[in-house]
Amino acid sequence: SQKIEQNSEALNIQEGKTATLTCNYTNYSPAYLQWYRQDPGRGPVFLLLIRENEKEKRKERLKVTFDTTLKQSLFHITASQPADSATYLCALPVSGGYQKVTFGTGTKLQVIP
């Protein structure tokens, strides 16, 4: 089965800096990869989807890369703000599937003013 690894330790970063979160996966190469944000007491919120034939995708201050050789995705938040503090989850479809995904355990980001 697909295994997803996200840094379980919290990431603390100074306001204004670029935050970089990592998502590593094993086994097969997924058709796409997603990133979600989750705030305490709330459900995850979709941020970005990147397909296997895309190297990079951007949305405002967010940038996602997808390296199918390294089996890794990097999630960047530029000019980070305290409001970016949350847990960020990556998700990949299971082998042979498209809608059913497996979520990583998430990385908690704390942006310090």
Place this chain on the structure above:
Amino acid sequence: DAGVIQSPRHEVTEMGQEVTLRCKPISGHNSLFWYRQTMMRGLELLIYFNNNVPIDDSGMPEDRFSAKMPNASFSTLKIQPSEPRDSAVYFCASIGETYEQYFGPGTRLTVT
């Protein structure tokens, strides 16, 4: 659109009692997912429906758990009898034409 609606938001019950969680997906979305989230195990998929039909229930922990989707706008997740280890946050999510999952606010279940 109001988004995915779940009820109740909080449920506290005693071991052995029946618990029913409810979900209303976003109108027009044809796939619905039930997840459970705990600190130890993260976000786990329990079951998902496509056009009201259960497609994959391999994540349902045991026979005490059951889910139904009688129509496109309503689904239930039932636990009978409940046990303390069922304590978790249960999320419902729906998908439309793309793969973006829209999550509800969740139901925090505490079984004492």
